[in-house]
Amino acid sequence: MLNVLLKPWQQATWLPRIxxxxxxxxxxxxxxxVTEPIMTIKASISMxxxxxTIFEETRSIWQTVLSLQEAGYAEVGFxxxxxxxxxxxxxxxxxLWAWFRPARWRWQLISVISKxxxxxxxxxxxxxxxxxxxATAELQSALHDGFYWFxxxxxxxxxxxxxxxxxxxxxxxx
Numbered sequence: 001m002l003n004v005l006l007k008p009w010q011q012a013t014w015l016p017r018i019x020x021x022x023x024x025x026x027x028x029x030x031x032x033x034v035t036e037p038i039m040t041i042k043a044s045i046s047m048x049x050x051x052x053t054i055f056e057e058t059r060s061i062w063q064t065v066l067s068l069q070e071a072g073y074a075e076v077g078f079x080x081x082x083x084x085x086x087x088x089x090x091x092x093x094x095x096l097w098a099w100f101r102p103a104r105w106r107w108q109l110i111s112v113i114s115k116x117x118x119x120x121x122x123x124x125x126x127x128x129x130x131x132x133x134x135a136t137a138e139l140q141s142a143l144h145d146g147f148y149w150f151x152x153x154x155x156x157x158x159x160x161x162x163x164x165x166x167x168x169x170x171x172x173x174x
Contacts, residue, residue, distance in 0.1 A: 008099050008100060008102060012167050013166070013167075015163050015166055015167075016163060016164055016166060016167030018160075018163045019159075019160045019161070019162070019163030019164035019165075019167065020095070020096075020099055020160070020164065021160075022156050022157075022159055022160035022163060023092055023095050023096070023156075023157070023160040023164070024096075025156055026088075026092065026153050026156035026157045026160060027089075027092055029149050029150070029152040029153035029156060030085075030088055030089070030092075030149075030150070030153045032145070032146065032149040033061070033146055033147075033149035033150030033151075033152070033153045034060065034061045034062055034084060034085055034146070034150065035060050035061075035062055035146070036060055036144065036145045036146030036149055037058045037059060037060050037063075037144040037145065037146050038059065038060055038061060038064075038143065038144055038146035038147040038150065039058070039059065039141055039142065039143055039144060039146075039147060040056065040057065040058040040141065040142045040144065041055070041056070041057055041139065041140070041141050042055065042056040042139070042140045042141070042142075043055035043056070043138065043139050043140075044138050044140070045138065046138070058144065060146050061080065061084055061085075061146065061150065064077075064080065065077040065080050065081055068080070084150070087113060088153070088157065090113060091110060091113050091114060091157070092157075094106065094109060094110045094113065095110055095160075095164065098110060098168070099167075107168040110168070111168070114161060
């Protein structure tokens with residue numbers, strides 16, 4: 001059993017090995033990226049020389065999804081979950097599966113799924129969710145740890161994909 005698991009590792013060059021390590025490591029960044037607060041939005045208004053806060057909210061990706069559902073925007077919440085949780089986890093699991101059980105079609109499936117890992121859709125959906133506050137006031141925002149955790153996940157995922165590309169091409173030719 002151990003020999004079956006080690007065989008792909010022994011056959012791969014150093015670049016795909018780094019890609020696999022980065023894929024596994026990216027999972028450790030994804031969870032806090034989804035559950036830790038990502039941003040605070042604060043709206044205030046100035047009247048007669050006094051500044052008053054009328055809205056201040058800090059949310060994680062998951063809290064944003066729940067808020068969108070409560071506000072009747074379940075479709076947008078579903079998109080956020082799909083692009084920030086479901087696709088990344090599916091892609092990571094498929095990479096592990098294709099690594100240990102190489103097959104051309106598995107790498108092709110990963111290639112198709114990777115095209116749907118759209119961090120820009122995620123970012124836009126989050127910003128729209130935060131800026132739906134109907135205020136004509138001064139808006140301030142601050143990024144929190146969750147944003148950086150998720151950013152680290154995205155960067156590691158992209159980098160791991162680049163490192164695994166040569167291994168995937170090699171497996172596709174088999």
